Amino acid sequence: MKADFKNKIINGDSLEELKKIPSETFDLVFADPPYNLQLKGELTRPDRSKVSAVNDKWDQFENFKKYDEFTYAWLAECKRVLKKDGAIWVIGSYHNIFRLGTAIQNLGFWILNDVIWNKNNPMPNFRGTRFTNAHETLIWASKSEKSKYTFNYQSLKCLNDDLQMRSNWNLPICSGSERLKKNGKKVHSTQKPESLLHRVLLASSNKDDMILDPFLGSGTTATVAKRLGRNYYGVEKEKNYFKAAEQRLKITKPIEDNYLDTLINNRSKPRIPFGSLVELGIIKPGTNIFDNKKKITARIMADGSIKHEQTEGSIHKVAATILGAESCNGWTYWHCDINGKILPIDYLRQRLISKN
Numbered sequence: 001m002k003a004d005f006k007n008k009i010i011n012g013d014s015l016e017e018l019k020k021i022p023s024e025t026f027d028l029v030f031a032d033p034p035y036n037l038q039l040k041g042e043l044t045r046p047d048r049s050k051v052s053a054v055n056d057k058w059d060q061f062e063n064f065k066k067y068d069e070f071t072y073a074w075l076a077e078c079k080r081v082l083k084k085d086g087a088i089w090v091i092g093s094y095h096n097i098f099r100l101g102t103a104i105q106n107l108g109f110w111i112l113n114d115v116i117w118n119k120n121n122p123m124p125n126f127r128g129t130r131f132t133n134a135h136e137t138l139i140w141a142s143k144s145e146k147s148k149y150t151f152n153y154q155s156l157k158c159l160n161d162d163l164q165m166r167s168n169w170n171l172p173i174c175s176g177s178e179r180l181k182k183n184g185k186k187v188h189s190t191q192k193p194e195s196l197l198h199r200v201l202l203a204s205s206n207k208d209d210m211i212l213d214p215f216l217g218s219g220t221t222a223t224v225a226k227r228l229g230r231n232y233y234g235v236e237k238e239k240n241y242f243k244a245a246e247q248r249l250k251i252t253k254p255i256e257d258n259y260l261d262t263l264i265n266n267r268s269k270p271r272i273p274f275g276s277l278v279e280l281g282i283i284k285p286g287t288n289i290f291d292n293k294k295k296i297t298a299r300i301m302a303d304g305s306i307k308h309e310q311t312e313g314s315i316h317k318v319a320a321t322i323l324g325a326e327s328c329n330g331w332t333y334w335h336c337d338i339n340g341k342i343l344p345i346d347y348l349r350q351r352l353i354s355k356n
Contacts, residue, residue: 006210009222009234009249011242014214017235018077026233027150027209029078029088030200030221032192035096036067064099071096071103074214079107079143081212087112087142087149089200091192097137109141112149113167117196120172140204149204155262156203165203171195180218180244187218187244197224205230207260219245223252229260272349274315274330275304282348289315289334289345296322298334306334315345 005025010017061067078088088109090100104111115138122134142149156165171193178194180187197220205211207229213221216234218241225232226249236242277283278300285302298308298318305312311321315330323333331346338347 005212005233006231007226007233009216009219009232009236009242009245011237011239012235013237014235015073015077018074018081018214021077021081021212021233023080024083024086025081025210026212027083027086028201028205029082029086029212029214030197031074031078031088031090031213032190032215032217032221033071033074033090033092033096033100034061034067034215035093035190036061036064037093037095067096068099068103071100072107075100075103075107075109078212078214079109082143084143085148085150087140087147087204089138089140089204091117091136091138093133093136097139101139104139104141108144110143110145110147111139111141112151113140114138115140116168118168118170120170121175122173138200150206150209152203152206152262156199159199159202169196169199171199174220180248182240182244187240191218192220194220194224197221198228201225201228201230202262206262216245217241219248223248226252227255229254229257272352273304274345274349277345277348277352278302278304280352282352283336283345287336289336291322291333292335292342292344294335294342 005021061070075090082088088104090097090104092100101111101114117136117138119134119136122132125132153164157163159165172195174191174193180191201211201221201224209230211221211225211230211232213232213234216222216236219234219236222232222234222245234245236245278285283300285300287300288297289300289306290297296308298306300306301312304314306315306318308318308322311318313321315334316328317330319328319330319333320326331349332344334345335342336345336348
């Protein structure tokens, strides 16, 4: 039954289609719901030209009560179809994000982060009556407080030049060739950039995971999911958006499987202290270890510490002292002779892990 929701998009009403999905089908939901912008009249530039703003019927609600009822209904369905360790991302602006956040908490989701998407090239405030609205907010929440949600910490750190990924993301709005147009006009007024979804999916899902987008729009979530080797399912009510998404998916090619592997999180690796190798007799006290050029030598002690001249301590501390650095990965700095080959001592640890 769940296979019926793999790599498909549906032209239909979100709530109606969500109710057809079996419980606990999806690993991740990304939702870009109507913002309920409450625009009054047309927006114009100083030269009196009209601004192409969001004035579509799908974004209009009679009042806040109606919008809240709609919000609780679709969020409750999304929670039901999420697996117990699943998570949801919801994006919005100041018009609706606080109402969404309240509903998310009231429904028992567990908020993990709010993320600010700083737009590198935002639309200016033409009237000069407010600050330029240069960001949108994303809420990331797990299904419950106890959910063991996916977070690819190491991949995000690598994506960010070996710095922890922060909760403010500087990314451009959708423009140029990425922006879908028909007869010179935008197909979708709020098309999200693929770079934003790339980061979201890379952070919080794995290859072959099931990804749901209940407000698919022009298909950004499904497109990026397909490219990253995830399984997608999307629902879109508006026929013209659905057709654009359908066409977009046809020309999207997945990244080759060989290039989809991501870095394993440190917390998912078995933690094996260097002292365990000594205790188990894998490397013996008195053994010399050295740097990769064999210019610096240290000797292993019975308690798993090492000594180099007048310095002693852990494999990491001694290596850092030698290098004059705050820290150093001793597993890769120190080497030893293994059957005539000079290999990092991490080789011994990996061999132990594979045996277990």
